[in-house]
Amino acid sequence: MGDDRHPRTLRTTASHHAARNRIEGRPEGNDTVRVPIKSDRDIIFARQKGKEMASKLGFSSTDLTLIATSISELARNIVLYANTGEIILGTVHQGEKRGLSVVASDEGRGIPDIQRALQDGFSTSHSLGLGLPGVRRLMDEFEISSEINRGTTVSVRKWVP
Amino acid sequence: MEVPILKQGPYLIASIQSALSDEDLVQLRDALVAQVGKLRSRGVIVDVTALDVMDSFATRTLRDIAHMIRLRGAEMVIVGIQPEVAFALVRLGLKLEGVATALDLEEGILYLNRKMTESGKKR
Numbered sequence: 001m002g003d004d005r006h007p008r009t010l011r012t013t014a015s016h017h018a019a020r021n022r023i024e025g026r027p028e029g030n031d032t033v034r035v036p037i038k039s040d041r042d043i044i045f046a047r048q049k050g051k052e053m054a055s056k057l058g059f060s061s062t063d064l065t066l067i068a069t070s071i072s073e074l075a076r077n078i079v080l081y082a083n084t085g086e087i088i089l090g091t092v093h094q095g096e097k098r099g100l101s102v103v104a105s106d107e108g109r110g111i112p113d114i115q116r117a118l119q120d121g122f123s124t125s126h127s128l129g130l131g132l133p134g135v136r137r138l139m140d141e142f143e144i145s146s147e148i149n150r151g152t153t154v155s156v157r158k159w160v161p
Numbered sequence: 162m163e164v165p166i167l168k169q170g171p172y173l174i175a176s177i178q179s180a181l182s183d184e185d186l187v188q189l190r191d192a193l194v195a196q197v198g199k200l201r202s203r204g205v206i207v208d209v210t211a212l213d214v215m216d217s218f219a220t221r222t223l224r225d226i227a228h229m230i231r232l233r234g235a236e237m238v239i240v241g242i243q244p245e246v247a248f249a250l251v252r253l254g255l256k257l258e259g260v261a262t263a264l265d266l267e268e269g270i271l272y273l274n275r276k277m278t279e280s281g282k283k284r
Contacts, residue, residue, distance in 0.1 A: 040183035047214055048180070065213060065245035069253065104282035131217050134253035 032090040035075075037106075038083075043075040046087040053089050055102045056161050066138040067100060067158055073131035074104035074154055080110020082151065090102035094156060099140070107151035114146055166196055171203040172273055177211055186222040193226055195234045204273035207228050208266055210241030216269070220255045227260040236276045237260065239263045240269035 033053065035046040047068040056066045071087060078085035085106025092101045111117050117132050132154070136142040141157040163185065167174045175189060180212075192225055207223065215223075219264065223239060230237040236241055238261040250257075263269040 030238060035255045044180045062248055064248050066252065068214045069216055069249040071213055073253075076218060078218060131253065134217070134255070136248065137252050
């Protein structure tokens with residue numbers, strides 16, 4: 001069921017709009033929270049919401065910090081590169097496994113070279129970074145799609161161990 | 162949420178109370194860099210015990226503050242980085258290069274005292 005609700009449509013090569021529409025088209029339960037990201041203050045709200053949801057799922061305090069930090073980086077990318085967008089938080093299931101899904105979506109200018117953006121050092125050593133390789137390490141699953149001048153969607157998941 | 166800055170002898174102590182927005186962090190930076198001159202402080206302690214998340218911007222801004230304080234002729238030490246935060250920083254690959262850190266406020270003060278004695282700056 002979890003896979004149906006969260007189809008693995010996000011591939012680095014997938015059309016951003018197709019991916020985005022599928023995300024928005026999925027059924028929304030009361031376990032989905034959408035946080036609009038318009039300014040740096042929304043970053044704090046998004047990560048606090050995510051931490052709250054993750055805490056209910058039973059993640060350890062270390063995982064809560066990793067999740068909140070990931071949300072912070074993803075929301076920051078939206079503010080830096082697209083100005084506005086949203087963070088969609090939801091719970092996911094896969095058999096016995098439960099986890100948290102975080103989708104960061106924007107309609108910004110897109111990432112011209114995703115492979116490069118996923119390389120270490122592209123982000124962290126520069127003052128304005130995407131932080132994507134870091135987020136990839138903090139979470140269990142990571143998918144990204146981006147289209148120039150259409151936007152970027154990053155979808156990450158972490159499972160309760 | 163503005164960070165209160167307390168004067169403790171030759172030192173300034175900035176005690177972060179809750180999650181900070183980017184704007185708050187930039188404000189803290191400007192306030193500390195200005196206050197160090199105004200109050201002729203020899204050292205600065207930034208207490209991040211209350212921070213549950215330090216992302217790339219927060220880490221970079223704290224590193225900038227430490228370097229700016231040093232350029233102003235004082236020393237800075239960051240205290241209270243939580244174990245989970247330290248873990249996340251390492252995983253993210255974020256480094257606080259050239260920035261002094263200490264376990265807590267007490268250790269931070271001891272660190273600054275040692276620095277002052279070494280450089281003969283203590284007054």
